[in-house]
Amino acid sequence: MAATRREFLGAAGGGAALLSAAGALRAFPLGLPPGLQLWSVRENLKRDEEGTLRQVAKIGYRDLEHYQMPRRPGEFRKRCEGAGLKLVSSHFDMPMEEFGSAKTIDGAREMGLEYMVVVFPTMRSLKGVDIERMDFHKVSAMYEKISLDDYKWNAEQLNALGERVKKAGMQLGYHNHAIDLKPLAGGARGLDTLIHGTDPNLVVFEMDCGHVIHAGQDPIAYLRKYPTRIRMIHVKDLMAGYSISTTLDTEDKDTDAEIGAGVIDWKRLFQAARAAEVKHWFVEHEGKMAHSPMESIAISFKYLQQM
Numbered sequence: 364m365a366a367t368r369r370e371f372l373g374a375a376g377g378g379a380a381l382l383s384a385a386g387a388l389r390a391f392p393l394g395l396p397p398g399l400q401l402w403s404v405r406e407n408l409k410r411d412e413e414g415t416l417r418q419v420a421k422i423g424y425r426d427l428e429h430y431q432m433p434r435r436p437g438e439f440r441k442r443c444e445g446a447g448l449k450l451v452s453s454h455f456d457m458p459m460e461e462f463g464s465a466k467t468i469d470g471a472r473e474m475g476l477e478y479m480v481v482v483f484p485t486m487r488s489l490k491g492v493d494i495e496r497m498d499f500h501k502v503s504a505m506y507e508k509i510s511l512d513d514y515k516w517n518a519e520q521l522n523a524l525g526e527r528v529k530k531a532g533m534q535l536g537y538h539n540h541a542i543d544l545k546p547l548a549g550g551a552r553g554l555d556t557l558i559h560g561t562d563p564n565l566v567v568f569e570m571d572c573g574h575v576i577h578a579g580q581d582p583i584a585y586l587r588k589y590p591t592r593i594r595m596i597h598v599k600d601l602m603a604g605y606s607i608s609t610t611l612d613t614e615d616k617d618t619d620a621e622i623g624a625g626v627i628d629w630k631r632l633f634q635a636a637r638a639a640e641v642k643h644w645f646v647e648h649e650g651k652m653a654h655s656p657m658e659s660i661a662i663s664f665k666y667l668q669q670m
Contacts, residue, residue: 392633392670393644397663398426398451400597400647404656405430412439416446422661423668428645429453429474436473451643452478452569452595454538458491463524468531478595478643479528480536480569484509484543484553487516503611511547511556518560525565536595537561538569544578545609554585558592568592572627573599573619573649579607582627583635590639597647598663600625619650621659623666630670 391397399419401408407415419427427450433439443450453476455462462481471479483494486509494502525535543553558568570593572582586593603626605617622629636644646667652659 391667392629393636393641395644396423396425397598397667398428398643398645399424399660400428400430400645402430403646403648403660407656413442413446416442416448418657419660420446420448422657422664424646424660424664425449426451426643426645428480428643431456432467432470433474436470440474450474450476452476452480452536452645454480454482456482456495458493459485459520459524460491461493463527468527468533471533472531476533478534478536478567478569480538481521481524482538483540484514484517484557485520486513499611506542506611509542509545509547509553511549511551511553514547514551514553514556515560517553518557521557521561521566525562529565534567534594535565536567536569538597539571539574540611541574541578541609541613542611544575544580558589563592567594569595569597571597571599571647572632573597573601573647574613576601576627577605577607577613577617578609583632586632586635586639586641593639594641595643595645596636596641598622598629598644598667599647599649600627600629602626614650617650619648619652621648621652621654621666622646622663624653624662633670 404415404419425448427443427448429450430453432453432455440450453471453474455467457467459481461467468479486505489505521535521537528535537557539554543557546552568589570582570585575582575585600620600622602618602620602624608616646660646663648656648659648663654662
C-alpha cells in the first residue's frame with residue numbers, strides 16, 4: 364500500500380528519537396543505523412548546506428560519507444557535528460598523486476575521517492591526468508580499453524597510498540563502479556584483481572551493491588567470497604528491467620530505486636553482511652529516482668528501520 368509523502372517524512376523524522384535507544388539500533392539490519400552518502404542530496408547541499416544537514420539528521424541518519432573534499436574541511440565537520448552527524452568517510456575523485464598529497468591527507472584529517480576512499484581506477488597511460496577535466500565521451504572510449512595490467516598497476520598504487528593514509532591515522536578504501544566488474548583477459552575482473560593484489564592491512568573495500576548488479580554480478584556472492592576485505596557497503600538498488608552494463612555511463616542508463624522498491628533481496632544481503640566484517644553502510648541514491656532526494660532518503664531509511 365502506498366504511503367503519503369507526509370507519512371513517509373513524518374515517520375522517518377521520528378528516527379532521531381528512536382536512535383537514542385539501544386533497542387532501536389539493534390532493530391537495524393546490521394545492528395547500527397545506516398549512514399548516508401551525501402551525493403544523494405548534493406543539489407540540496409549546494410542550495411542550503413546547514414538546512415540539508417539538519418534535515419538528514421531529522422530523518423534519522425547519523426553517519427555520513429562525503430563525495431569530495433569540502434572547500435573548508437574543518438568548517439564542514441563543525442556543521443555536521445552541530446547537526447548531530449559524524450563524517451566517517453569521504454570519496455576523493457582525483458589523480459592518485461593528488462590523493463596522496465599532504466594537502467589532501469591533512470584535509471581528510473580536518474574532516475575527522477576514518478576512511479579515505481579512492482573511487483575510480485586509473486589507467487597507467489593516464490597517470491597524473493585529471494580525467495574530470497577531459498571530455499567524458501573521450502574518457503569513456505579510452506576506458507573501454509582498460510586492461511588487467513592496468514588493474515595490477517592500480518593495486519600497487521593503492522598499497523603505496525594505503526601506507527601513507529595509515530601513517531596519518533586513517534584507513535584507505537576503494538569503491539567499485541560497474542567498470543570494475545568488466546571481464547578482462549583470462550576472465551579476470553578488476554575488482555577481484557584489486558582485492559587479491561592489495562595488502563589487507565592497508566586497503567579495504569567499499570562495495571557498491573547497485574554497481575555490482577548493474578554489471579550483472581551478485582553482491583551477496585562478493586560478500587561471501589571476500590568477507591574480511593569488504594568493510595563498507597553502498598546500499599543502492601535498481602528498478603526491475605535495468606540493463607547490464609560496465610561502461611562509464613552505466614549509472615545514467617536506468618532508474619535507481621529506493622531501498623525495498625528494487626530488485627535486491629536485502630534480507631539475504633544483510634545476512635551475508637552480518638557474517639562478513641562490514642563496519643559501515645551508506646544509503647546512496649545516484650541516478651534517476653521516482654521521488655525528490657529528501658523523500659527518497661526518507662523512504663529508504665524507513666524501510667531499513669522496519670526490516
